[in-house]
Amino acid sequence: MGKTKNNKFKRPSFSSDGLPATPVKQTGDESEDEDSPAAELLDKLQSPSADVREYACASISRVVQQSQTIPGFLQRDAVRKIGPLLLDRSLAVRETAAGALRNLSACGGPEVCEDMVRQDALTPLSALLRECCTGFDMSSSPTMKGQKRTVEDVANEAVNLLWNLCESSSTAVSVFNKAGLLDVLLHCLQRHPQNMELAISAGHCMHTVTEENEELVRSVNAAVFGVLENILSTTHTSMEYTLLRTLAAGSLWNLKSGLSSAQQSQTLTALATTLSHSLSLDAGELIPELWRAESARLSKETTSATESDHTDARPAGHEAEEMEEDVRDEKMNGRKPNERMSKTKNDISDLLPRDRLELREAKALLSAQQTSLEIIVNMCCSDEPSDDEWEEMSSSDESEVCADGMSDTNSSLFSPLCLSAELHTILLNHSIPQQVLKKAEFPSAAALELCSKYPTWKCLLKKMHRVQCRALTCLHNILSSMDTESLGGASGLQAVAQHLSSLVFSSAEALKDEEFLEAVTSALRSLLQIMATKNIPQGMTPQQLMIFCEAATSYELVSVRVNALAILGITGSSLSKEKNTADTLQLIGNALLNIAMKDSNLVVCGEALDALFDVFADGDEAEKAGKNLNLLSSLKALQPGFRAKLRKEGRGKYSPDQLCVLDNIRINLKRFISYLENLQRK
Structure with missing residues (x-):
């Protein structure tokens, strides 16, 4: 009794509330109807007209957000029909094809992702990513002239698709390793001066694929660490750079066993500095400031720009972006796929235009803080996580023989951990416990009121709530892995207890x-x-x-x-x-x-x-x-x-x-x- 198991954050498996647990096996009237949207749109993929193919891909990406339509597409071999369009001559078709598969992977759940991998979606996707990397530095090419898309737009959709598949499928991660796609992600990361959106997508993907990936760790070299450390050393103060540095820190933590002892010490300090900076930012003050900056900027614009064809044609990867983020964040503490989701289609945010700079900054800030807290959780957590639904174990004699004849001696799952002296000191020197406690407080009333009042900023409410929940879980692990005096002694613990009780009973x-x-x-x-x-x-x-x-x-x-x-x-x-x-x-x-x-x-x-x-x-x-x-x-x-x-x-x-x-x-x-x-x- 009284033993606790530390919660370890793992990259989540995709799922979406309201979607079937086994969507591939579903049948319905639509799947039998040859005149269904699936049949019509898939036929249009074979059109000789690039515009028609683009329209079909963009339409598919919208339609599959309705879960009941997914089986109809899968039963008609949608993945194999869309896959070749990733290498279409038209960049617009490439982008919308990648977006259609991205939404299918996001809305279909883990089984759909596994099915996509089995149907070899990663082969054309890998080829597309390599072609994109080759084209980053080319100012023009025969396939790009007169086209509204850029190679980086296509790469961004492709990286997001890769991220989705690797989150949900261990087979996809294995293919990633064998195909050597780490170099592709590094190339995308290095585009941050030119395209921050692409770099952040690559950062998310890299943070995912490096977790508990020993095969990848064995293959990393000094160049990999150099790219990540260079990102950590950037001095840009924007929130998007804060997020990018945080994601690089998470990847470095996952790859730390590939560093020498001397390098590990230096890297840990850099990691703690990055995480501390992220958590030190006061979202309660910054969000209202960003809103005021946006209002002032928009008020100076005499005319509102009509959305360009480029923006209108980008539903493939972005209409479900908010849903993807919510689905990823339903992973708390080992929660299983499709378990107790609260996501509905009404929560899917509209496309966030690139000119909403301040709102993008606010979202990046909250994502950086959430990711920072998850990294700290893993720093203070056992390397041997359990998938038990029962998070706690009994205090009976650990030498007691269990029902299956085995002795219950795996105390590493339950016993409070002792951090290494070096890591313990680094976290304390950067005031990490105190910053975690601050993030466990309710978001400021001013930020909550503002985001509740303005519809375009309402998407931040859930993000602020997630930061608080992650901080509470992080606090749980810190309490389990640090000595009493490090947490302020008896009076410090009593203050924390009073605070937590006030949160529960407020x-x-x-x-x-x-x-x-x-x-x-x-x-x-x-x-x-x-x-x-x-x-x-x-x-x-x-x-x-x-x-x-x-x-x-x-x-x-x-x-x-x-x-x-x-x-x-x-x-x-x-x-x-x-x-x-x-x-x-x-x-x-x-x-x-x-x-x-x-x-x-x-x-x-x-x-x-x-x-x-x-x-x-x-x-x-x-x-x-x-x-x-x-x-x-x-x-x-x-x-x-x-x-x-x-x-x-x-x-x-x-x-x-x-x-x-x-x-x-x-x-x-x-x-x-x-x-x-x-x-x-x-």
């Missing part, structure tokens, strides 16, 4: 947001456990405890319920050592018993029992409360049902690690009943 709306509640309860759980081990008073009121009791029973997300139960257990255990707390302990115990007896999820039942063991393990107040609850008879009554349910449902519904923990709890329940019986005989 409004009814906060308790309705499961993503937020998952993040804040994880951080609070970690903090309270540390405070308990240090005998630091926690100050939780009975009213606050009742809210956690309600959270433990009413939320669909298992991790929120588990966190709430653990917080009840930690707090109750601390209260059992104080005087005149029997009534509060009885309140906690009653809630835990009800959950242990009635919850349909064995993981939640197990956590409730584990918390009971903590609360009533020792102390006169705990003994008094236990007798008032008839705790012994209640546990005896639920024991057979728990054992039977574990035998009946366990291996079919829960992972081996979960079964191991549940079996430990079964053993501990038997021991705890014996302990209570001995108390009663005294």
Whole structure:
């Protein structure tokens, strides 16, 4: 009990709420109708007219944003029909073809991405990217004269498609490695003086493909590190450069094992400097400033420019850009694809024109801060992440033999980590913990009000919220990996606890947001456990405890319920050592018993029992409360049902690690009943 597993951010798998979990297998009337939009548009791809081919690709990119249309396209071999157009003679067709595949990958989910890779979409995509890189420095060519697109526009769509596929498919990452596409991304990154949009797309893609990619790490050389370090050393103050430097920092962190020990030290300092700068920027002040700058600039324009044909023809990659970002960000803490999404088509933002410079800057700022926090999470996290849905493990003897005969000795998943002395010092010297805590505060009222008021800036509301949620998860890992004194001692921890409690109990709306509640309860759980081990008073009121009791029973997300139960257990255990707390302990115990007896999820039942063991393990107040609850008879009554349910449902519904923990709890329940019986005989 009280052990925590650090959350590690991994690049997300694509998915979209409302889209089928297995879109390739869906059938419907449309898929059987030869006159469907899919059939008509795919036929137009074969037209001898470049304009018709371009129209067809652009139309497909719009249509596939409606999930029900995707099976019709896939059943008609859309990927193999669109793929060759990536190498079309017309740059406009190339760009819209890449955009159509980009939207298909974004809206179709992981299975569609895997299917695209199986259908060899990466072969023409790789050829296109290499041709684009060759054409970057060419002022003109026979294929470019008179065309409104540029090679860099095409490359941007292609890089985004590559990013999508590599996020969702390990096979795509393997193809990326074998095809040597890292050089392509480096070339795109180096275009930042000429085309920041392309460089940022390449930075995102590189941050993705370098994560946990040992094959790639073995192939990197000094030139790769040189490009990334040069980006880190840029002094431009724009928010887009801040984002680009942050993405380069993330890639360097992923590739750090390819550096020598001496280089690692220097690189860590540069990374911390970059992350610290990103987090030090006050979005609450900068967003209103950027809005005022945009308003002043637009007011000086006497006429509003009509959108060019170039902008109108770019729906392929940009109409779903906001949706792609939201889908990527639904990855919190190992969440599985297609799990509890909240994205709907109404959230898809309109094309953000390139002349919306200030809004682009604001988006880049928030993306940089979100990415910075995710990098810090991984810095403070185990290199051996677990995919368990149950985020916590029991405290029973780690030498205890589990149900499958294996010993539960993998403590690296659960034990608080000790950072290397060097990394620990670097993070403290750059005030990273303090900056993380500031980002965990609610966004400023002024920024929220402004973004709520103006529709074009409304897309920033979710981004500010994500920064806060990532900061809370980051805080959870920092608490688990740094010593108490580094975090300000007892008074510092109490201040943090007060702040986190204020976030949880500040409004009814906060308790309705499961993503937020998952993040804040994880951080609070970690903090309270540390405070308990240090005998630091926690100050939780009975009213606050009742809210956690309600959270433990009413939320669909298992991790929120588990966190709430653990917080009840930690707090109750601390209260059992104080005087005149029997009534509060009885309140906690009653809630835990009800959950242990009635919850349909064995993981939640197990956590409730584990918390009971903590609360009533020792102390006169705990003994008094236990007798008032008839705790012994209640546990005896639920024991057979728990054992039977574990035998009946366990291996079919829960992972081996979960079964191991549940079996430990079964053993501990038997021991705890014996302990209570001995108390009663005294």
